[in-house]
Amino acid sequence: MDVAEIQGLTVRYGRFTALESFTAVVPGGCVGLLGPNGAGKSTFIRTLLGFVQPAAGRGTVLGHEVGRDDLAIRRAVGYMPEQDCHIPGLSAVQYVALAGELGGLSKAQAVRRAHEVLEYCGLGEARYRMVETYSTGMKQRIKLAQALVHGPRLLLLDEPTNGLDPIGREEMLQLVRSISHEKNVNVLVSSHLLPDIERTCDEAIVLFQGRLRAQGRIDDLKRVEGAPYEIELREASGAFVRCAAEEGLQVLGAEHAVYRLRGDGAPEDTVARAFRAARSAGVQVRRAVPAVRSLEDAFLEAISG
Numbered sequence: 586m587d588v589a590e591i592q593g594l595t596v597r598y599g600r601f602t603a604l605e606s607f608t609a610v611v612p613g614g615c616v617g618l619l620g621p622n623g624a625g626k627s628t629f630i631r632t633l634l635g636f637v638q639p640a641a642g643r644g645t646v647l648g649h650e651v652g653r654d655d656l657a658i659r660r661a662v663g664y665m666p667e668q669d670c671h672i673p674g675l676s677a678v679q680y681v682a683l684a685g686e687l688g689g690l691s692k693a694q695a696v697r698r699a700h701e702v703l704e705y706c707g708l709g710e711a712r713y714r715m716v717e718t719y720s721t722g723m724k725q726r727i728k729l730a731q732a733l734v735h736g737p738r739l740l741l742l743d744e745p746t747n748g749l750d751p752i753g754r755e756e757m758l759q760l761v762r763s764i765s766h767e768k769n770v771n772v773l774v775s776s777h778l779l780p781d782i783e784r785t786c787d788e789a790i791v792l793f794q795g796r797l798r799a800q801g802r803i804d805d806l807k808r809v810e811g812a813p814y815e816i817e818l819r820e821a822s823g824a825f826v827r828c829a830a831e832e833g834l835q836v837l838g839a840e841h842a843v844y845r846l847r848g849d850g851a852p853e854d855t856v857a858r859a860f861r862a863a864r865s866a867g868v869q870v871r872r873a874v875p876a877v878r879s880l881e882d883a884f885l886e887a888i889s890g
């Protein structure tokens with residue numbers, strides 16, 4: 586089931602347009618919201634929650650209308666903001682239980698759930714400590730705990746790995762993956778870090794300068810149009826490039842002795858022509874495999890479009 590549908594969303598801060606005619610469907614599962622800093626990711630998440638009023642457009646979150654059913658949305662959604670959001674003077678249990686009560690739980694339920702989610706987020710032993718004494722990694726995890734406490738159907742995580750060292754980052758990514766893949770909570774996670782999205786998500790929405798640039802399953806985003814092949818030769822060969830062109834192949838790229846070629850026919854035909862080109866050029870083919878681009882290539886291509 587899709588968790589959010591957005592049509593023609595435009596958000597302005599004064600005269601600055603942070604999101605422009607943004608139309609997207611956020612499917613269930615673990616979805617990455619990917620874009621460089623300033624792309625509009627936080628603005629999008631905050632608009633879904635009703636914290637920012639759009640200048641135009643509309644949308645629904647879990648079937649609730651953005652801007653009209655904001656309280657229903659906030660009840661059904663867990664939100665981990667980018668900035669610290671703890672309340673000084675409260676222990677972790679008190680703080681997370683308060684978030685649970687604000688999310689609609691009874692006091693007793695909220696306290697029970699607070700213990701559970703703190704344990705789950707790896708803060709079990711530190712749960713009676715004041716949150717302001719926490720390390721950055723622990724503060725990130727308590728933000729996740731307060732977002733989870735009321736058992737939301739959708740989690741909106743804004744840059745959850747911000748400020749974390751490699752170990753903390755790894756732990757956070759594993760938690761996010763486990764929440765979505767084992768606990769079956771839908772997750773929309775924003776990041777400017779491609780590897781984070783690639784490791785945790787099945788699908789990505791690419792935002793750049795307030796506009797949607799690409800959306801799809803990560804496997805599909807990485808697949809190159811037109812079924813190109815990567816041909817590795819024994820050694821780099823200018824003659825091969827010429828012969829490949831004569832065979833009607835387009836040389837998309839070359840790195841050392843690895844050439845990325847695209848034909849206009851079936852994949853077998855591209856490979857056969859590449860072998861003929863190699864024979865004509867007098868070089869040996871070591872390997873011929875379908876080309877897969879990195880998510881980074883896909884991302885760069887999306888934002889340069």
Ligand code: ADP
Nearest residue numbers: 598601603620621622623624625626627628629
């Ligand atoms: P991201 O989360 O992708 O880094 P943001 O949504 O935070 O992007 O910001 C998008 C753009 O909107 C940025 O250029 C930012 O400076 C601007 N912006 C964000 N919040 C405000 C605000 N409250 N007032 C004015 N400009 C803002």
